Amino acid sequence: MRLFRSNIFLWCLGIVLAVQVYLSFEIPVAGSFGDAAMLSMSGVQDVTPVKATLVSVDSGFARFSDLYGDSGRVYVTDRSYGTYKSSRPGDVLVMSVAYDRSAKGFDLVEIIRENPAITFPMIQGLGELGRNMLFHVPMSMVAFLAFLLGTIYSVLYLVKKNHDYDRRARASSAGGFLFTALATVTGSIWARFSWGTFWNWDPRETSIFILLLIYAAYFMLRSLLEESEDKKARIAAVYNIIAFVSVPFLMFVVPRITNSLHPGGGGTEAPLLNLSGKTHTAPSLGIMFEISTLLFFIVFLWMKDLVTRILRIHDKRAEAL
Amino acid sequence: MDFLEHNALYVVGIISAVIWFGLFLFMFGVERRVRKLEREP
Numbered sequence: 270m271r272l273f274r275s276n277i278f279l280w281c282l283g284i285v286l287a288v289q290v291y292l293s294f295e296i297p298v299a300g301s302f303g304d305a306a307m308l309s310m311s312g313v314q315d316v317t318p319v320k321a322t323l324v325s326v327d328s329g330f331a332r333f334s335d336l337y338g339d340s341g342r343v344y345v346t347d348r349s350y351g352t353y354k355s356s357r358p359g360d361v362l363v364m365s366v367a368y369d370r371s372a373k374g375f376d377l378v379e380i381i382r383e384n385p386a387i388t389f390p391m392i393q394g395l396g397e398l399g400r401n402m403l404f405h406v407p408m409s410m411v412a413f414l415a416f417l418l419g420t421i422y423s424v425l426y427l428v429k430k431n432h433d434y435d436r437r438a439r440a441s442s443a444g445g446f447l448f449t450a451l452a453t454v455t456g457s458i459w460a461r462f463s464w465g466t467f468w469n470w471d472p473r474e475t476s477i478f479i480l481l482l483i484y485a486a487y488f489m490l491r492s493l494l495e496e497s498e499d500k501k502a503r504i505a506a507v508y509n510i511i512a513f514v515s516v517p518f519l520m521f522v523v524p525r526i527t528n529s530l531h532p533g534g535g536g537t538e539a540p541l542l543n544l545s546g547k548t549h550t551a552p553s554l555g556i557m558f559e560i561s562t563l564l565f566f567i568v569f570l571w572m573k574d575l576v577t578r579i580l581r582i583h584d585k586r587a588e589a590l
Numbered sequence: 591m592d593f594l595e596h597n598a599l600y601v602v603g604i605i606s607a608v609i610w611f612g613l614f615l616f617m618f619g620v621e622r623r624v625r626k627l628e629r630e631p
Contacts, residue, residue, distance in 0.1 A: 283618070287611040290607045291606070397599070572617070
């Protein structure tokens with residue numbers, strides 16, 4: 270691709286990627302007063318970040334209205350009084366609050382941000398872990414697109430017998446394998462904090478492990494065959510097409526038809542990838558998710574382009590010998 | 591330690607950004623070497 274020959278484009282990509290990754294952690298996660306009360310009463314967490322608009326500061330407490338329009342009393346302490354004093358009614362605050370059952374209100378723990386430009390929604394049960402949605406899900410989507418692209422190149426190789434398509438198929442499948450491994454690692458970290466263990470052979474984890482084995486076999490087959498270059502490329506192309514048949518089944522069908530703990534499993538609807546085709550999340554997270562997916566896909570295309578060119582140089586040198 | 595506890599998200603954000611930017615620099619280096627090899631007759 271000509272685009273990847275431009276240094277300006279590549280530097281822009283590197284900087285935008287670093288900024289996007291940093292923002293994925295920097296933007297505050299904030300919920301409502303209802304979230305804070307529910308999480309406290311169920312014993313999940315005592316302190317919860319809440320985004321609310323300051324309505325008034327009365328004697329002893331401040332009145333707020335959260336993102337659902339629910340009002341909440343936040344008790345003024347010596348420590349928090351100064352903060353409210355500098356804020357005006359209408360200011361939006363992201364603050365950590367602790368639910369006070371006896372007073373049916375909230376105690377301020379810390380002001381996280383004043384008038385934030387953007388916040389991420391609090392996803393029940395995930396909290397700060399919800400940020401992983403900006404890495405794990407885009408990586409899985411890029412892995413699927415990479416395997417699809419690899420299969421298209423394999424079909425093109427069988428039709429046109431041009432070795433460049435074989436190189437592109439190998440590069441695309443290698444990219445797909447890498448992004449599947451990254452999605453597995455990020456998913457495993459997520460599982461450690463949501464399910465209590467890094468790996469528990471959940472149907473989702475087992476299906477992705479089988480997928481990794483299927484594509485590992487593709488690369489082993491390609492390197493172990495001692496046939497002519499044409500025959501090796503033909504066998505690898507046929508295997509790649511057959512391997513792709515399992516991808517939609519292992520990636521999308523298995524977790525949905527089994528009692529998997531993964532979102533989308535056991536009849537639940539996943540927030541991002543679901544049969545209704547709707548995104549069940551706040552626009553801020555949705556937009557950041559789309560930008561992440563696009564950036565990771567561009568990085569994959571660059572990797573594919575690099576590997577293809579390296580294979581081209583390798584083959585050219587082998588022919589010259 | 592206090593700084594790390596109170597700014598954990600910023601620290602993780604900066605480390606992740608540095609890792610991805612490091613990967614970018616590595617790929618940029620490979621890109622330059624590949625361009626050089628492509629120019630060779």
